[in-house]
Amino acid sequence: MYPTPQSIHWVSGTDSPEFALLSWALTRSSRVALDAEWKPIRSHNHQTRITAFPAVSLLQLACRLCPGLAEFPPDLADPTHFDHNESLVFLVDLQSVPLNSVYGLLREMFVCPDILKLGFRFKQDFVYLSSTFCSQGCDPGFDRVEPFLDITSIYNLLQQKQLGRKASKESKSLATICQELLGVSLSKELQCSDWSRRPLTEQQKTYAAADAHCLLEIFVLFQVWIDKGNSEHNVDQPPNYPNLRFGLTEILEKPTVTERILHNKFCEASNVVRAAAASEICKSFSSTDAVSVSLCRKARPLDESVLKILKKYGSKIVLQESDRKPRTSRKKSRKQFPLSLASKVKHLDMIDDWQGPPPWALSLGGNGCPKFLCDVMVEGLAKHLRCVGIDAAVPYSKKPESRELIDQIQREKRVLLTRDAKLLRHDYLVENQIYRIKSLLKNEQLLEVIETFQLKISEDQLMSRCTKCNGRFIQRPLTTEEAVEAAKGFQKIPDCLFNKNLEFWQCMDCNQLYWEGTQYHNAVQKFIIVCKLND
Template sequence: MDAPPPFAVHLVTGGASSPELALLLRSLAAARVVALDAEWKPRRRGPGGDAPNSPPPATAAAPPPPPAPQFPTVTLLQVACRGDGAGEGGAAAAAEVFVVDLLAVPLADLWESLRELFERPDVLKLGFRFKQDLVYLSATFAAALGRGAGFVRVEPFLDVTNVYYYLKGHDLQKRLPRETKSLATICDELLGVSLSKELQCSDWSCRPLSKGQIQYAASDAYYLLDIFDLFHQKIRIEGKCLPTNELTSDGHFAPRDIEDAICSDSYLASIVVKYSEKISLTESDTKPHSSRRKGKQKFDANAKCKEKFEGSTKWQGPPPWDLSSGGDGCPKFLCDVMIEGLAKHLRCVGIDAATPSSRKPEPRELLNQTYKERRILLTRDVKLLKYQYLASNQVYRVKSLLKHDQLAEVIDTFQLKISEDQLMSRCTKCNGRFIQKPLTLDEAIEASKGFQIIPSCLFNRNLEFWKCTDCNQLYWEGTQYHNAVQKFLSLCNISD
């Protein structure tokens, strides 16, 4: 069982008279930094897919017109607020975390405060690729309250993707790398937090919400504040504080307004001036684009492929590492991009689990890597099964949807033997092994320079640090480590 998150969550489900909504509105009014995220029901194409608000089917005599494309309805808004109260050295004030059920809260009671928040120059808004969230959120409010109730801009805004690249040493004045990182990857690399994405595609329109859904949704907003804290701390340490009379490149705000509004923290003011941006929605952003024909063709192709190969998904050994086949007896897997979470779980129990070298590999690339490294390709893509003739006994389709279940399925299918000393013996980031001798705190700080930030809260603890021999990522045996060990002891049925 996963450890509870390090924060309390306020679930907002009532109208203007509810104490939860009143607390949310007070927190928004007092906030200086606000992290935002949204959830909606995922769309599924083809027969059985969703078509919200679609008309009833027409009679045979009058074929129905193609439905107008619509944006998904946002059903959940996550907000993490931080107000005044930063202490010496930039110590962060406490955060209030809210999960707002937009199916239960009257949108009219929330709209004005939300629009004001989006446009207030004295509040820095944080998000992760938030423009799409804003488009869907604006359409949701406009559909309920009228066209004028949409949102047109968020300013000042800071995307944590840019923060991530800054903390990794990338010059934000130059073009950012084309490779995109998921929020889970960013949290793992910067905070050492494993952000489960098992519930990402759950039906967010169903009520009641489960405890796991609420915690998952709240985490996506809360950890944006933690990532910003690292950025804020780095700005202070490096002394990269601009005078607040310097204009932004496109003149979003009058700098004197910012200085007056955020005068209690000149470093925060300088971050707003130098690094913030603006999200603006144009008219084209508010109009959904139809791709029905393309989606239908894609569904038909997938359906035919699934029908053709559904009967050949059972594993038939022996695996390439089998001693009788000339292998070394050490299980090795290659997890495609659809099940990268399973790769991390396999690494946590000490199993060699590689991922593709490119983000969108061709089937031939996957098969070549599988064959050369004597691995088994694990995939959820049924289309890859047709290549089994090129890599005999080296392609297996994982049937389970959740990471825990996928791990149990792979262990059972391939009869893997997991011992306690294997747990947490591989780097979850790159699949490398750890050095045999642990590092002291001083050695870890030296090893992390220019590469990884060690949270200051660890300095006064008697901890051992471990470094990956391949990517040099640092790990330490803190609370999350011990919680993870207990979780995998249970998953693998190991008696501790």
């Protein structure tokens, strides 16, 4: 079985069972996926020079245990809870754990030849991580990660083989890579949240764990594809393995399982690793001598198949002296606004509340029907708005310029919804047509929009728009026979629906068919609760 995230451990102290398990796991891991989070730097002043790197608040380590050498401590409370093929995900709270207690462990892990390190554009994270440890007296910090494999390189190689041409130079996000390779939606709503605030929410912890674990999943896919290519000729596409997708699908798309994982790992850690076992393990990893302690490797060297991959596709991260100092921007200073206009822009940056009225207001000649444009930062909000019957469009292009967004909202009389504060400076061009969303989660964003714009939502409106293209449904339902005819050459209707006497609906714009099945009723019930329609 491929690794599944059955263990997520919050490490916040050196005397905790989780810290002991982390120390133990690093001696028995063949692969470690790396990620880090910090408080985002937000500055509206483009002339401000950054004099210090941000302090890393959270370090994520997803450990793949070595086959055959992953026996858990004998005093484990419930040995059946773990599978030898699974991954252990550790969230190390660098604001609580004394950095000198993990400095030696991490430094040796970063350069251990028997551990493959996986990351996604990890160099910047590594620079910040080294700076964070140096600031706390752990000189000289970290200087290299080796052997290392960047997930971006894996993705580009798979794309190149699959498409039969050079991979696009366009930079892909981790969420896009997970969607294309694993078929799993990796939500990035919390990416820009304040990771320095404590306590972190359970959603933040789940997001952070998934960010590291998915790197292990992608490497497994890549390794199987490489091995399959050695035994079969003309393998042009990566294989599709449902079991491989199960781990990420479980943690990201099944809330009940996520709640169970979080409950077991964060609230009942003592039931997973007994304190007695932890204290025995901790004897070799005490906080007083952790700086100089060796990893005492219990694992065998990397197997031959991994070594072959590393020889051909592997790399390393090496920090130079120039990497340890923040770079000052060499961009030319922006054109200065006239004094009165600059004051107005500064004033608009400070506005938190909607000023109104919106362009659809009857007093402005509108028809009273709300219309929004959700930019790429809140694209998920567009689908939620459509689900409650609100007209919510998205930009025409994937990477629109500010001018394109302004043209679209002017032409279609919409309000632009965004989380980018910089767009507020254009409000003087389209007064009362730009609103900055403050919430991070889609459900909360939906409520914020409903309350801010005083939208009237009724149960009859739910699921009345196409979530795919924002189009309206036809005015009457289709019979099964009409739906089959409409779907020919376009969409397949599952055979199990034919005997259920269901009603079908079709989008008037993109012709997508919908029916009132289990997903429909679940969605209706969800938005009744979210929009508080029963209150």
